[in-house]
Amino acid sequence: xxxxxxxxxxxxxxxxxxxxxxxxLLADLNVARPLLVTDPTLIEIGLxxxxxxxxxAIYDQVRTNPTEAGARxxxxxxxxxxxxxxxxxxxxxxxxxxxxxxxxxxxxxxLSNYALIxxxxxxxxxxxxxxxxAVPTTAGSGSEVGRAALVTLDTGRKLALINPxxxxxxxxxxxxxxxSMPAGLTAATGxxxxxxxxxxxxxxxxxxxxxxIAIDGLERGWHHLRRAIDHPNDLxxxxxxxxxxxxxxxxxxxxxxxxxxxxxxxxxxxxxxLHHGTLNAIFLSHVLEFxxxxxxxxxQMMADRLGLTGPADLPGAFADLVxxxxxxxxxxxxxxxxxxxxxxxxHALADHCSQSNPRPMTVEDCAALYERARSG
Ligand SMILES: [Zn+2]
Numbered sequence: 001x002x003x004x005x006x007x008x009x010x011x012x013x014x015x016x017x018x019x020x021x022x023x024x025l026l027a028d029l030n031v032a033r034p035l036l037v038t039d040p041t042l043i044e045i046g047l048x049x050x051x052x053x054x055x056x057a058i059y060d061q062v063r064t065n066p067t068e069a070g071a072r073x074x075x076x077x078x079x080x081x082x083x084x085x086x087x088x089x090x091x092x093x094x095x096x097x098x099x100x101x102x103x104x105x106x107x108x109x110x111l112s113n114y115a116l117i118x119x120x121x122x123x124x125x126x127x128x129x130x131x132x133x134a135v136p137t138t139a140g141s142g143s144e145v146g147r148a149a150l151v152t153l154d155t156g157r158k159l160a161l162i163n164p165x166x167x168x169x170x171x172x173x174x175x176x177x178x179x180s181m182p183a184g185l186t187a188a189t190g191x192x193x194x195x196x197x198x199x200x201x202x203x204x205x206x207x208x209x210x211x212x213i214a215i216d217g218l219e220r221g222w223h224h225l226r227r228a229i230d231h232p233n234d235l236x237x238x239x240x241x242x243x244x245x246x247x248x249x250x251x252x253x254x255x256x257x258x259x260x261x262x263x264x265x266x267x268x269x270x271x272x273x274l275h276h277g278t279l280n281a282i283f284l285s286h287v288l289e290f291x292x293x294x295x296x297x298x299x300q301m302m303a304d305r306l307g308l309t310g311p312a313d314l315p316g317a318f319a320d321l322v323x324x325x326x327x328x329x330x331x332x333x334x335x336x337x338x339x340x341x342x343x344x345x346x347h348a349l350a351d352h353c354s355q356s357n358p359r360p361m362t363v364e365d366c367a368a369l370y371e372r373a374r375s376g
Contacts, residue, residue, distance in 0.1 A: 007164070010145045012144075012145060012170075013025070013171070015173075015174065016175055016239070019135065019174040022087070023052075025172070029085060029133070029169055031131050032084060033056045033057075033081065033082060033084045033085070034053070034055045034086060035057045035081065035083040035085070036058045036059070036087050037074055037089070037090070038059075038062060039060065040061065042090055042180075047177065051089065051135075057077040057081035059073060059101070062090060062093050062094045063273070064091075064093050064275055065093065065268070065274075065276070066093045066096050066150075066151055068109075071103075071104060072101075072104070075101045078130075086098045087135065088132065088134050088135065089137060090137050091137060091141060091185075092136075092138070092141025092192070095136065095144060095168070096141075096149040099132065099161070100149045103124065103129065103149075103161065106128035106129075107124065107128060110153070112153050112159070114163075115153065115160065116162040117160075117351070117352055124161070124163035124166070125165075126163070129165055129166070132169055133171075134172070135177070136173060136178075137181070138178060139189060139228075139242045139244065139245040140188075140193045140245050140277055141193075141249070143249065144168055144172075144249060145168070145171050146166075147162055147163060147164045147166050148161065148166065149161045149166055150264065152267070157265070157268055159264075162352070173242050175235050175238040175239040175241075176238070178238045178242060179232060179235070179238055184327070186228055186232065187225070187229060187277075187281075187326060188278040188281065188327060189277045190225040190244070191277050191278070192245075193217070193245040194222065194225065195277075195280040195283075195284050196247075196252070197251070198284065198288070198302070199256040199259055199353075199356075200248065200254045201214040201298050201301075202257060202295045203255045203356040204295070204358050205254040205356060210250070211254075211298075213247045213250055214247060214248070214251045214254075215305055217243065217244045217245075217246070218302065218305065219306065220240045220244045221244030222306050224241055225241060226321075226325065228241050255353065255355065256353040257291070257353055258291070258348075258357040258359075258366075259280050259287045260280065261348045261353040261361070261366070262283050264351050265348050266341075269336075269340060272340075274334055281322045281327045281328075282322070282327075282328065282330060282334075284318050285316070285319040285322070286315070287369065288315040292311060292315070294359035295358040299311035299314060302314060330374060330375060330376025332374050332375060332376060341371070344366075344370065345367040346366075348361075348366040349361060349362070
């Protein structure tokens with residue numbers, strides 16, 4: 001038997017209109033001069049204004065696949081306004097960028113020093129991180145309770161900075177905030193959340209508590225994602241999707257798998273700046289097929305919970321879901337060429353997530369999976 005390593009300690013405020021607790025939370029954390037990190041769309045649609053926050057500085061230029069340069073710009077705002085904490089409002093990109101900017105407040109650049117695969121986890125000092133409150137407006141990344149920040153570094157690689165101290169001090173999960181998402185973003189971020197539940201469940205790391213959370217999250221996401229798109233203002237579906245995202249985020253401790261290992265290097269591709277969740281949606285069915293015999297018990301568990309006949313139905317069922325959601329079904333449809341993919345198989349293998357895929361991967365496997373996902 002492997003030894004289980006189980007960790008839970010996260011402060012989550014989860015409710016419709018939970019955002020009302022933000023002023024009290026800031027006071028609890030002794031944050032008097034917060035920096036707000038967000039993206040231009042949330043400013044434009046008035047969501048930020050509705051929160052009634054009174055930040056002393058705003059960094060609102062977060063884009064999908066946040067960059068080290070973006071983290072530096074946010075840091076500049078933080079320093080020039082003498083901030084003492086951060087509130088990140090947005091999707092995984094805003095939360096991850098806020099984590100990276102907070103890290104740089106008292107850690108020497110460059111960020112590559114702190115990348116997990118460069119041995120950086122132990123260079124992150126928890127006593128040198130300013131308070132961070134995460135307010136997700138998508139139901140996807142789980143970064144609000146996750147210990148990782150995925151950032152495209154100055155080196156051009158999209159790598160993970162990982163340390164439990166990067167878990168936000170508080171997560172404010174208010175399903176109402178996710179009603180503003182258009183259908184495409186609901187679908188793409190929802191598929192990210194589902195892929196977290198699948199990959200964390202299938203990771204060979206022994207953690208039965210996390211498995212129970214992941215399978216529960218998967219079931220909720222499976223039943224509510226289509227409905228959240230058909231009924232965007234229905235708070236029950238939005239709530240269930242937010243639980244799915246949290247379940248994915250709370251089980252990251254087991255490690256993800258090939259979907260994320262393949263997705264991260266592609267997310268660094270500057271020319272296309274591809275959405276993480278959309279990429280995962282494309283990879284998921286191919287990776288399920290690849291892993292099918294490597295974790296039969298988990299596959300059976302998923303098939304049972306999703307009402308499928310058996311594990312062999314899983315890849316097709318997820319491919320159908322992606323099609324129903326109106327997401328692209330191949331990398332080719334997103335403009336990715338064979339030339340783009342050629343250098344990435346090695347990066348996928350080196351990604352921290354390939355270590356916890358249930359079936360050991362080779363560079364040839366990564367190249368073959370990329371090719372299958374490209375042609376669809
Ligand atoms: Zn993800």
